Amino acid sequence: MDSELKDIRDKIKEFNLERDWDKFHNPKDLLIALVSEVGELAECYRWLNDQEISNIHSDPIKRKNIEEEIADIIMYLIILAYKTDIDIIKSIDNKLEKNKLRYPIEKIKGIHSNPIEGFKSGI
């Protein structure tokens, strides 16, 4: 695991252990918390047009709010990963390799949808 990510993971672990919250962190509740945080991030953008979105990114208070929601999301993902013994860096590397095979550059470059497999479910 990348040492910077490991340091962050250890800080999050320590934070939770100090508060005796680790006992509450089962995968189901972590996932619900994660989705709740994604909802909070979505709320930052809800009903905004492109110009308004650009404006919130340059507003220091609104930008800070978005940063905090992103941090919440990533922290829950890190907790979920260590509670389920998943190496995040290795998982991302493996998934990128799989995606390279699934989406070859010569067939997919610049295309938004997937003309190779269409909307295939269960993947």
Ligand SMILES: [Mg+2]
């Ligand atoms: Mg939040």
